[in-house]
Amino acid sequence: MVNNYIVRYGNIRKLAEFTSPKEQRRSDQVIVKSDRGTEWGEVLSEATERSRLFLSQQKSADLEKVGRILRDASDDDWQKKDQHGAQEKEKFQGCEKLIQERKLQMQLVDAEYIFGGERLIFYYLAEKRVDFRELVKSLASQFKTRIEMRQIGVRDEAKLLADYGDCGKPTCCNTHLDEMPPVSMKMAKLQKATLDPNKISGRCGRLKCCLRYEYDTYVDMRRELPKLGAMVITKKGQGKVVGQEVLAQKVWVQFDDSRKNLVEMTDIVTVIKGGSKKPVSPAKEPPTSAS
Numbered sequence: 398m399v400n401n402y403i404v405r406y407g408n409i410r411k412l413a414e415f416t417s418p419k420e421q422r423r424s425d426q427v428i429v430k431s432d433r434g435t436e437w438g439e440v441l442s443e444a445t446e447r448s449r450l451f452l453s454q455q456k457s458a459d460l461e462k463v464g465r466i467l468r469d470a471s472d473d474d475w476q477k478k479d480q481h482g483a484q485e486k487e488k489f490q491g492c493e494k495l496i497q498e499r500k501l502q503m504q505l506v507d508a509e510y511i512f513g514g515e516r517l518i519f520y521y522l523a524e525k526r527v528d529f530r531e532l533v534k535s536l537a538s539q540f541k542t543r544i545e546m547r548q549i550g551v552r553d554e555a556k557l558l559a560d561y562g563d564c565g566k567p568t569c570c571n572t573h574l575d576e577m578p579p580v581s582m583k584m585a586k587l588q589k590a591t592l593d594p595n596k597i598s599g600r601c602g603r604l605k606c607c608l609r610y611e612y613d614t615y616v617d618m619r620r621e622l623p624k625l626g627a628m629v630i631t632k633k634g635q636g637k638v639v640g641q642e643v644l645a646q647k648v649w650v651q652f653d654d655s656r657k658n659l660v661e662m663t664d665i666v667t668v669i670k671g672g673s674k675k676p677v678s679p680a681k682e683p684p685t686s687a688s
Contacts, residue, residue: 402466403448404429406438408509408557409520410571414444417466426470428512431463435513437470437478474512481510488540492519495535503527506549507557516543520557523548552577555601562599569606570599580604584612587619587643618643621662628669631660635669 404415406429415429415438425440442448470478489508496505503523510517517540521527529546536544549557556570556577570577585597585608599605619641623629627638629650639657640649648665651657 401444403441403444404438404464404466405441406431406436407433408507408518409553410556412441413463414449415464415466421466421469428467428470428474430465430467434511434515435467437474437512438466440466478512481512485510488517489519491539492532492536495532499532501527501529501532503529506554514542516545518545518547520547520549520553522551522554552601552603555599559600562605564607568600570601574606578606578609580606580609584608587612587615589643615643618646621646622648623665623668629660629665630667630669632664632666633658633660 400417400420402415402417402421403412404427405412411431413431417427421427421440423440423442427438427440429436429438485508488510489505492508493505496503502525503521506520506522508517508519517536519536527548533544533546552570555568556574559568559571562568580603582592582604585592585604588608588611590597590608594604597605597608622641622643623638625638625641629636629638629648631650634652634654636650636652636656638648639651642648642659646662647659648662649657650660
């Protein structure tokens with residue numbers, strides 16, 4: 398019987414579905430065969446329809462093309478993993494030296510030595526295209542393995558190097574995020590987060606990914622509120638909506654006598670818009686049954 402599991406593998410923490418000849422448990426450390434070679438992986442969960450929805454890259458039902466779990470990690474594998482960690486530092490320094498000698502306009506970020514030794518991947522930042530053909534030849538000659546140079550962005554740099562965020566938990570890009578969601582200042586403004594970039598930026602220097610998580614909920618809840626500038630009739634009189642408290646489902650109303658109060662949706666009788674009156678759904682009373 399073939400079992401299917403979601404596995405996280407590689408320095409950049411790729412997520413994919415793998416087959417296994419035996420049952421695995423969450424957090425099992427395993428050796429897998431991917432399209433890059435033999436790699437170290439961690440079992441996250443069984444591959445269910447729900448878990449597959451979180452995989453943005455892999456939507457094919459042909460699991461053999463993704464990879465397979467070869468075995469559980471042994472004591473020898475753990476020892477080899479530690480050796481690879483030391484070798485990655487050595488190879489990183491060697492590559493950095495060659496970059497400086499050739500005065501290439503690139504910043505080396507990380508080195509990943511595939512567990513099976515099939516290839517050595519160098520991740521780098523660069524503003525412009527870099528001709529690194531001679532660099533690759535020198536690296537291949539020095540390290541006797543296949544060399545791959547991969548240009549990344551600043552958010553990918555955080556995914557490789559960041560540890561903990563301001564919330565005290567491991568960074569999202571370092572754990573469960575397979576893709577970096579687009580984040581805008583509009584999302585922070587709607588959620589009434591501080592607009593100080595220093596306080597709402599992550600380790601990558603860009604806006605925090607977590608601003609995206611609840612944005613859709615805020616948008617849906619805001620639809621239930623009268624828009625800014627709308628004229629409303631409340632139980633306390635008529636006024637203009639000058640502010641919204643989305644989560645509390647309340648609005649700030651400035652009345653005709655210049656009073657400004659926080660009003661609950663249940664206290665709003667009618668929204669006046671363009672001369673027409675539109676009842677607000679939360680204020681509707683449930684229909685009564687005929688006697």
